[in-house]
Structures are given as structure tokens and as C-alpha cells.
Amino acid sequence: MKVTVVGAGNVGATCADAVARWELANEVVLLDIKEGYAEGKALDIWQTSPINLFDSRLTGSTNDYTRTEGSDVVVITSGLPRKPGMSRDDLIATNAAIVKSVTENVVKHSPDAIIIVVSNPLDVMTYCAFLNSKFPSQRVFGMAGILDTARYRAFLAEALNVSPKDIQAVLMGGHGDTMVPLPRYTTVGGIPVTELIGAEELDAIVERTKKGGGEIVNLLGTSAWYAPGTAAAQMVEAIVRDQKRVFPCCVWLQGEYGLKDVYMGAPVILGRKGIEKVLELKLNADEMEALNTSAKAVKEVMEVLDKMNSVTA
Numbered sequence: 001m002k003v004t005v006v007g008a009g010n011v012g013a014t015c016a017d018a019v020a021r022w023e024l025a026n027e028v029v030l031l032d033i034k035e036g037y038a039e040g041k042a043l044d045i046w047q048t049s050p051i052n053l054f055d056s057r058l059t060g061s062t063n064d065y066t067r068t069e070g071s072d073v074v075v076i077t078s079g080l081p082r083k084p085g086m087s088r089d090d091l092i093a094t095n096a097a098i099v100k101s102v103t104e105n106v107v108k109h110s111p112d113a114i115i116i117v118v119s120n121p122l123d124v125m126t127y128c129a130f131l132n133s134k135f136p137s138q139r140v141f142g143m144a145g146i147l148d149t150a151r152y153r154a155f156l157a158e159a160l161n162v163s164p165k166d167i168q169a170v171l172m173g174g175h176g177d178t179m180v181p182l183p184r185y186t187t188v189g190g191i192p193v194t195e196l197i198g199a200e201e202l203d204a205i206v207e208r209t210k211k212g213g214g215e216i217v218n219l220l221g222t223s224a225w226y227a228p229g230t231a232a233a234q235m236v237e238a239i240v241r242d243q244k245r246v247f248p249c250c251v252w253l254q255g256e257y258g259l260k261d262v263y264m265g266a267p268v269i270l271g272r273k274g275i276e277k278v279l280e281l282k283l284n285a286d287e288m289e290a291l292n293t294s295a296k297a298v299k300e301v302m303e304v305l306d307k308m309n310s311v312t313a
Helices: 010-021 037-046 088-109 122-133 145-160 199-210 212-220 226-240 285-312
Strands: 002-006 027-032 057-062 073-076 114-117 140-142 245-254 260-271 274-278
Touching: 002 010, 002 088, 010 027, 010 037, 010 226, 027 037, 037 057, 073 088, 073 226, 088 114, 088 122, 088 285, 114 122, 114 226, 122 140, 122 245, 122 260, 122 285, 145 199, 145 212, 145 226, 145 245, 145 260, 199 212, 226 245, 226 260, 245 274, 260 285
Parallel strands: 002 027, 002 073, 027 057, 073 114, 114 140
Antiparallel strands: 140 245, 245 260, 260 274
């Protein structure tokens, strides 16, 4: 089994570290455009193997995609963060060009790979990878829901003073302020969360979850990496071990929930073939309204990319 992580920044390196430590692949390739960067990160992680007791081999590469040949799973974390004065469209244009180039190289060297996108803006970059890979949508999807539900569950664990291990939750929609946490589908040790916490406090946790990434940016001056990188690694684990895990992922909806031709978060079964099934929950009127609002926001961003592609075509 071979796993490649493209982008050796904080998120990519964290993902590669988790994939190696959990021994999810015989070989883990870390690739970056910056000279020597991926090689240094890979070497540093490899030197933890006698301490953390793993034998997955790590290889670092400066933009040499031949080293990624035959990868089973490729995680794309490449892209630039939004800088002061940069518009949303500028960010999309910059990162779409990066993701397009990465995807084309992945397809050339690993035509049977499953692609997990972590680059931001997440939903539209997953769409970008899908368009440029020409892979079936079951093999191109994004990491967002696992990160967002992890934040949601972590906040609930704090509020309830319980183990996060016992909290299960579902979250849908776009990765951002329009995401749709679903308290009705949230349980603590099988107990509905609404029986354990007041509506006002639960609403506050939902709002904190929606702004979870921004909270970390405000504290650190940069975006998160431990949780996103580990969330992507958990997706790799579900695939390579064919675990059939039920996770919220950014997927290509084709009629599910009444939505079509949009990449956004929904619960799926994740296994060796990638997205093996999209699960359709019975949402109430308020939940459907929130999901449709989120879908509209995501589609607006996708249309920005479509217009850019039509100009450059």
C-alpha cells in the first residue's frame, strides 16, 4: 500500500506523520514544491520510527511526481492561505491553478488512486480536482466534515465534562459559516444530546463550531493543522483498511437531498473503493432549509471557478 501527501506544510506533514505512525501504508511519500522541504519533513518523521515503533517508510520529494508512482491514495493539501487584501476570487484562482496542476500529475502517475482534497476553499477545490482528474466522483472527495464534527464533539465534551470518545455527531453542508451541524443526530453514549444540555448552550456550541477555523486563526495567526491533518489521515485509514466507516465528507451530490451537481458535506460510507454510498437522512423542514442555504452558497463559489475555466478554455 502506498500513500502520497502533496504539500509538506503543517497540515500535510501532520497527515503524513499520522499515516506513518498508524502504519497505514508500506510507503508514505511527502511531496512539496519547495526545495528540500518535503525531504526534511519526511526525514524528521522517519527518525521518530524507533520511538513511535512503526516501520512505514517515508520518502520526501521536491516536485518529482515519479516518486509517487502507483499511489493507492493521494491527499492534496497544496495551496496558499488567504492573505490580507486578497479577494475570494483571487484565492480561488490561485489555489485552483495549484490543485489543477497537482491533480494532473497525480492522474498521470497514479491513474487508479483515490484523491482526498484538503486544500481551501475546500468544496470548490474538491470540485476542481474532480473536473481535472476525470475520475469517477466516488474516487474524488474532500475532507471537511470529519474536522468540523471533531470540533463540534470536542466542544460538547468540554461542556458536558465527558469523554469525546462517547460523542457521535453528523454535520452537513459546506465547509464554512453555512455548515449544518445536526443536534438531532448527535448522541452521547447513545443518549440524545438534547437531553443533556440546554438549547441555548447547544446553539452556542453549534455557532462556535461554524467559526472553529477562524477561532484558531485569531489565536495563532495561521490556520489549524493538527486536527485537519489527523482528520485526513482518518479518511486514509478508512480507505486502506476498508473499514466502511460512516463519515461526513465533501461529496458530489447527484440528486441526494434534492441537490444536484454540487460538492458539499453529507454522511457517507467510506471504504476501499472510496465513497461506497451516500446516506440520506430524514431531515426536517428547518434542517433542509439550512442545507439548501448552504448548497446555494457553495454553488456560488463553484460558479466562480466555472467562469474562470470558461475564460481560460
